Amino acid sequence: GQQLNQSPQSMFIQEGEDVSMNCTSSSIFNTWLWYKQDPGEGPVLLIALYKAGELTSNGRLTAQFGITRKDSFLNISASIPSDVGIYFCAGNTNAGKSTFGDGTTLTVKP
């Protein structure tokens, strides 16, 4: 089946620093999605990317859909303590099913 390689696995940063994480795949996806999961909750969609090369922002978050359709990155600028959580990338095919990366655990030190 399709697999996504998400990196880094974890990050420990100081409040105010910028963060970058990415996902790569050997398969092509039609949609790339980035989610954040807080403890005890389901994942919440942060950004959805629908076109190769697309660059989309949502507040301090910026994500890009790679031109080859096999990769995506998520940047968080000026991190704050509430950014703590697990970030997942996901790729979708036309069937609408999502394949998830293994997640990046973000810790922000005040």
Added chain:
Amino acid sequence: SAVISQKPSRDICQRGTSLTIQCQVDSQVTMMFWYRQQPGQSLTLIATANQGSEATYESGFVIDKFPISRPNLTFSTLTVSNMSPEDSSIYLCSVVTAGYGYTFGSGTRLTVV
């Protein structure tokens, strides 16, 4: 975006028993999915719940173990049958709504003892 109500939010069950998880959506949706998230792991798709027909299961998941119902466009159930401790996970339903992307329920945290 769609609002999903998932019940129960958590349960502790005896091995060998079954648990049915409900997913109610506040609007009609075409596509509904069930995922499993094992402790400390990512999300794995169990099946696509199809309205009016049998669910479509992913490799490694079978109907006898995870029967799914989808009687209408706003509701689905997932049953975890004949449970063992290895079934301890978070189970999540997810829907796709046009224009709003993908929404997850808050999950059912299952512990099998």
